[in-house]
Structures are given as C-alpha cells and as structure tokens.
Amino acid sequence: xxxxxxxxxxxxxxxxxxxxxxxxxxxxxxxxxxxxxxxxxxxxxxxxxxxxxxxxxxxxxxxxxxxxxxxxxxxxxxxxxxxxxxxxxxxxxxxxxxxxxxxxxxxxxxxxxxxxxxxxxxxxxxxxxxxxxxxxxxxxxxxxxxxxxxxxxxxxxxxxxxxxxxxxxxxxxxxxxxxxxxxxxxxxx
Amino acid sequence: xxxxxxxxxxxxxxxxxxxxxxxxxxxxxxxxxxxxxxxxxxxxxxxxxxxxxxxxxxxxxxxxxxxxxxxxxxxxxxxxxxxxxxxxxxxxxxxxxxxxxxxxxxxxxxxxxxxxxxxxxxxxxxxxxxxxxxxxxxxxxxxxxxxxxxxxxxxxxxxxxxxxxxxxxxxxxxxxxxxxxxxxxxxxx
Numbered sequence: 001x002x003x004x005x006x007x008x009x010x011x012x013x014x015x016x017x018x019x020x021x022x023x024x025x026x027x028x029x030x031x032x033x034x035x036x037x038x039x040x041x042x043x044x045x046x047x048x049x050x051x052x053x054x055x056x057x058x059x060x061x062x063x064x065x066x067x068x069x070x071x072x073x074x075x076x077x078x079x080x081x082x083x084x085x086x087x088x089x090x091x092x093x094x095x096x097x098x099x100x101x102x103x104x105x106x107x108x109x110x111x112x113x114x115x116x117x118x119x120x121x122x123x124x125x126x127x128x129x130x131x132x133x134x135x136x137x138x139x140x141x142x143x144x145x146x147x148x149x150x151x152x153x154x155x156x157x158x159x160x161x162x163x164x165x166x167x168x169x170x171x172x173x174x175x176x177x178x179x180x181x182x183x184x185x186x187x188x189x
Numbered sequence: 190x191x192x193x194x195x196x197x198x199x200x201x202x203x204x205x206x207x208x209x210x211x212x213x214x215x216x217x218x219x220x221x222x223x224x225x226x227x228x229x230x231x232x233x234x235x236x237x238x239x240x241x242x243x244x245x246x247x248x249x250x251x252x253x254x255x256x257x258x259x260x261x262x263x264x265x266x267x268x269x270x271x272x273x274x275x276x277x278x279x280x281x282x283x284x285x286x287x288x289x290x291x292x293x294x295x296x297x298x299x300x301x302x303x304x305x306x307x308x309x310x311x312x313x314x315x316x317x318x319x320x321x322x323x324x325x326x327x328x329x330x331x332x333x334x335x336x337x338x339x340x341x342x343x344x345x346x347x348x349x350x351x352x353x354x355x356x357x358x359x360x361x362x363x364x365x366x367x368x369x370x371x372x373x374x375x376x377x378x
Contacts, residue, residue, distance in 0.1 A: 015332070015355065015372065016346035017206050028352075133338060143204070147372065149322060149353040155346070157205035157338070163217075164338040166204065171360035171368045179360045181334065181368055183204065
C-alpha cells in the first residue's frame with residue numbers, strides 16, 4: 001500500500017445530482033452518452049481512459065457492480081475490482097477480476113489501497129462515496145454533469161452528514177454537451 | 190409583458206446542491222464570498238451585476254426576501270421585487286421596492302413578467318424555483334458552485350418532480366475558487 005495512493009470518485013450525474021433514476025433506471029445516462037453498441041459505458045470522451053490509467057484498483061458496491069454485468073461489459077481491464085458485499089459474487093465478464101470484500105469503510109478502503117499498489121483507488125457507487133466522504137477518506141472527486149435536471153431519482157448526496165472542503169480545477173466541457181467539474185479535497189490544518 | 194422576457198434562476202450552492210445549511214444557516218455562503226462589510230451579498234465577482242442589468246423584476250419567496258432585511262442590505266436597485274406571501278411585508282431597505290403577491294406559480298410568474306416589462310425575471314428561492322421547474326416555466330439557470338460539499342442542509346433539488354432538459358454554456362471559474370455553470374432550458378419540439 002502506497003502513501004501516495006489517492007481515493008478518487010468519478011461519476012456522471014444530472015445537474016440535480018441524480019446518479020440514477022427511480023428504481024436504479026440508468027436510461028438518462030445511456031441516452032446522453034451512448035456507445036456504438038448502445039451500452040452505457042463510462043468512456044464517452046470524458047477523459048475516462050486517462051483517469052483509468054492512474055487507477056490500480058476499484059472499490060464499489062454490489063448494485064454498481066451489477067450494472068456492467070447486465071450488458072456483459074467490463075471497462076476496467078485487468079484491474080482488480082473489490083465489491084463490498086456479503087453475498088456470493090457473479091464472476092466479472094470478459095476475463096475481468098472481481099472479488100467480494102467486507103468491513104467498514106475504513107477497512108474497505110485499506111483493502112482497496114493494498115490492491116491498488118502505488119496507483120489510485122477508483123471509488124464508485126453512491127453509498128460507498130457518501131460513507132467515504134463522511135469518513136474523510138476521499139481525496140478527489142470528478143463529476144460529469146449531464147445536460148438535464150432529472151427531477152426524481154437517486155441523489156448522490158442524499159443522506160450525507162459531513163462537510164468536505166474542496167479546491168476546484170478549471171471546469172471543462174465534453175462533447176459540447178456535458179460539464180465536468182473536478183475537485184481536490186482540502187485537508188484542514 | 191414581453192414575449193421575450195425570460196425567467197432566470199441565479200443561485201449559489203455547495204457542490205451537493207445546498208442553498209442553505211440546516212435551519213437556513215447561510216454562513217457557508219458568507220465565508221466563501223464575503224463582502225468588505227461582512228454582508229452576504231451576491232455580487233462577489235460572479236457576474237451578478239451583468240446579470241442584474243438584464244433583469245426587470247424579481248420574484249422570490251418570503252424566506253428569501255427576509256435574508257437581505259437582516260443585513261439592511263438591498264442588491265436590486267429600483268427593480269420591483271415581488272414576494273410570494275400571504276402575510277404583511279416589511280418594507281424593502283434602502284428605498285427598494287417590494288410588494289406581496291399571491292397565486293399559483295403560473296400566476297406569480299405572469300405577474301413578475303408584467304412587472305419586468307421587456308427585461309427578464311430573476312426567480313429566487315428554492316421553493317419557487319422547484320415549482321417553476323416542475324411547471325416548465327424556467328428559461329435559464331445559473332448555478333455558482335462554492336468549493337465545498339456541505340453535507341447537511343437545504344437542497345435546491347429536494348422534492349423536485351419533473352425532468353428538465355438543458356443546454357450548458359461553457360462553465361467558468363470565478364475568483365479562482367468557484368465554478369459557475371449556466372444552462373438554458375431546452376424546449377421539446
């Protein structure tokens with residue numbers, strides 16, 4: 001485990017902070033960033049490939065893990081994907097590597113950093129992101145705002161308890177339609 | 190009332206969409222964009238003056254109206270401010286003009302457009318913004334994200350019911366610290 005390994009969040013959401021619609025419906029993501037095969041992949045010119053190059057391991061919740069399984073898709077290459085779950089895990093598609101992990105958020109992130117070596121941890125999924133923010137364990141966050149206000153849906157921030165101070169990088173437009181906001185977490189003296 | 194008068198939202202919020210902390214606490218706004226007199230004015234290099242030049246009238250809720258009153262501040266010059274309230278209205282400070290209006294959101298916005306003449310309506314306050322979004326009555330929205338995730342607070346989007354499709358303008362950084370995202374509402378054919 002490297003001391004320089006950072007915990008990074010990389011998420012797409014509506015301007016009102018929805019990472020999914022009601023009942024985990026992701027159709028608003030798919031219509032905004034479709035891939036040629038109609039699959040809701042994260043790499044739609046959003047710098048995901050560059051981001052992923054710095055990632056040594058992923059940590060995600062069970063629901064997040066199951067999204068690519070539905071499409072027999074896998075965007076993470078041979079990077080280990082740690083899935084927080086107490087249930088048996090379906091194997092990752094396309095020769096990917098995934099294993100189940102358990103523990104509180106501190107233990108989960110320690111395991112992910114161990115797996116990431118000297119690279120970063122890509123933390124994904126609303127529940128784990130909120131837990132890690134509340135525990136002060138997130139180092140950087142990249143939000144890609146899709147050009148809509150969804151209204152009803154699953155909000156990334158709902159249930160968050162703690163304040164996190166940030167420093168923004170200059171925002172960018174992607175594909176002429178989306179706005180990407182990147183921030184580093186500011187540590188207090 | 191002009192056909193070209195637009196309804197525009199101009200708000201500051203945390204990255205997690207809080208327009209106030211618990212109990213309407215605005216200290217996180219004040220600490221981010223303080224004015225020399227310590228007053229939480231909206232004009233902190235955020236293009237507010239340029240925005241206001243295009244505004245003919247304001248429409249806001251009672252709680253929003255009472256914020257500047259606490260500081261004996263008034264940022265709206267001689268523009269009429271319509272306040273949605275059934276109670277008696279304290280006079281606007283500094284010679285400002287404010288009057289009480291009643292009705293549903295359609296009626297309120299019609300009154301504000303009437304007052305705005307050929308200029309725009311500045312719609313302010315979480316409740317009215319949500320009602321106007323749900324009714325399809327907002328034309329443009331400008332959010333200035335302050336560099337923090339507040340955690341607990343009053344979220345702009347909470348309770349929203351309807352989807353609104355947007356087109357983003359290029360985002361900008363203000364004061365090296367804040368990110369401003371401007372969007373026009375996309376009307377469906």
